[in-house]
Amino acid sequence: MxxxxxxxxxxxxxxxxxxxxxxxxxxxxxxxxxxxxxxxxxxxxxxxxxxxxxxxxxxxxxxxxxxxxxxxxxxxxxxISRSFQILNIFEESTVWDNVWVAVQGSLGYGKELLGRVEKLAGVEEETSRIIAEMGLEYEGGSQVKYLSYGEKRLLEIALALTTRxxxxxxxxxxxxxxxxxxxxxxxxxxxxxxxxxxxxxxxxxxxxxxxxxxxxxxxxxxxxxxxxxxxxxxxxxxxxxxxxxxx
Ligand SMILES: Nc1ncnc2c1ncn2[C@@H]1O[C@H](COP(=O)(O)OP(=O)(O)OP(=O)(O)O)[C@@H](O)[C@H]1O
Ligand SMILES: [Mg+2]
CATH class of the missing domain: 3.40.50.300 (P-loop containing nucleotide triphosphate hydrolases)
Structure with missing residues (x-):
């Protein structure tokens, strides 16, 4: 099909x-x-x-x-997902935070996430997985503005993947x-x-x-x-x- x-x-x-x-x-x-x-x-x-x-x-x-x-x-x-323009990336935040926010948002937890430790662990795990898949483990703590254009493009694609x-x-x-x-x-x-x-x-x-x-x-x-x-x-x-x- x-x-x-x-x-x-x-x-x-x-x-x-x-x-x-x-x-x-x-x-x-x-x-x-x-x-x-x-x-x-x-x-x-x-x-x-x-x-x-x-x-x-x-x-x-x-x-x-x-x-x-x-x-x-x-x-x-x-x-059905698509990559968005670079503007959707928070330049001042880290790679990790960008992916984390997108993952927790797309899992639909929103505010009720806080205090739910097991869900939080799921978000962390998914965030790590996505960052590793991009090959950006070492840049996880870096602010996005310090990434190369290519790395920003990787991140843009990775954010589109957070909706699974x-x-x-x-x-x-x-x-x-x-x-x-x-x-x-x-x-x-x-x-x-x-x-x-x-x-x-x-x-x-x-x-x-x-x-x-x-x-x-x-x-x-x-x-x-x-x-x-x-x-x-x-x-x-x-x-x-x-x-x-x-x-
Ligand atoms: N929002 C819009 N309003 C008016 N015309 C549009 C709009 N979006 C696209 N077009 C026109 O429709 C045609 C197809 O545009 P489209 O952007 O889909 O082409 P494309 O194949 O993606 O081209 P490119 O390789 O340059 O990105 C073009 O003539 C374009 O000018
Ligand atoms: Mg086009």
């Missing part, structure tokens, strides 16, 4: 159709990348799946349940990072993809080809092609669409 299935999803802005009758299946065991030139509709499609935009037409299913039009918090609660999603959508997780930090992020994405279905929008073709099981190519709001990295690379329509449009 697909973890996400869309049927004819369409979204326009004024006269422009940003996403045009997109029907795709996202398979839970695959790392899927969505590629395409600037303005192809990739981010808009992510925004529709995660409830930030309502589609003008079409349906979105999560494990065969129709989630079209649900509010964002309900979509998150179903198990079944599927995580990452929009350009490598953008603006130098090569060594890109390698670190792509290794982390590969690692988390063992436990969570990951969908990545990314322009870095080397990364996309290396990490993806399946690639969806968007062009002018539509799905132009899909397949394994090798299939997509050889697709003549894809090559034509990218001529002059991609770096």
């Amino acid at each position: 697909a973890i996400i299935r869309t049927e004819n999803v369409t979204k326009g802005f004024g006269g422009l159709i940003a996403v045009n009758r997109v029907s795709v299946d996202i398979h839970p065991e695959q790392l899927t990348s969505i590629i395409g030139p600037n303005g192809a509709g990739k981010s808009t499609f992510f925004n529709i799946i995660t409830g930030f935009f309502k589609p003008d037409e079409g349906r979105i299913f999560f494990r065969d349940e129709d989630i079209t039009g649900l509010p964002i918090h309900q979509i998150v609660r179903k198990g 999603p079944k599927i995580l959508l990452l929009d350009e997780p490598m953008s603006g990072l130098p090569a060594d930090e890109r390698r670190r992020i792509s290794a982390y994405i590969k690692q988390i993809a063992q436990a969570v279905t990951v969908v990545v929008v990314e322009h870095d073709m080397d990364v996309v080809m290396a990490i993806s099981d399946r690639i969806l190519v968007m062009y002018e709001g539509r799905i132009l092609a899909s397949g394994t990295p090798a299939e997509v690379r050889q697709d003549v329509r894809v090559q034509e669409a990218y001529l002059g449009a991609m770096p």
Whole structure:
């Protein structure tokens, strides 16, 4: 069963159709990348799946349940998460505190947490696990402002994992990072993809080809092609669409 299935999803802005009758299946065991030139509709499609935009037409299913039009918090609660912008990180706080706050918030304890020692221990354990998974054990006590861009990006992704999603959508997780930090992020994405279905929008073709099981190519709001990295690379329509449009 697909973890996400869309049927004819369409979204326009004024006269422009940003996403045009997109029907795709996202398979839970695959790392899927969505590629395409600037303005192809990739981010808009992510925004529709995660409830930030309502589609003008079409349906979105999560494990065969129709989630079209649900509010964002309900979509998150179903198990669909996305990375947010860097602004959601408290720069003056430590890595540990950032993750801790997100973990306890997403476990839904809120204020009643205080005084419940066993729950507190659960939050600490989960916080440690997430920080270790990022490979930031040594930076746990550091203020976030002292982290590199790549480490902040790791933290951003880790915060999206605190809601314990079944599927995580990452929009350009490598953008603006130098090569060594890109390698670190792509290794982390590969690692988390063992436990969570990951969908990545990314322009870095080397990364996309290396990490993806399946690639969806968007062009002018539509799905132009899909397949394994090798299939997509050889697709003549894809090559034509990218001529002059991609770096
Ligand atoms: N909120 C909005 N209001 C109006 N037009 C929008 C809005 N969001 C996106 N668009 C337009 O919709 C089209 C698709 O944009 P989108 O951001 O989804 O593309 P993208 O594939 O993510 O591109 P990029 O690779 O540059 O991030 C573009 O023409 C864009 O200008
Ligand atoms: Mg985009």
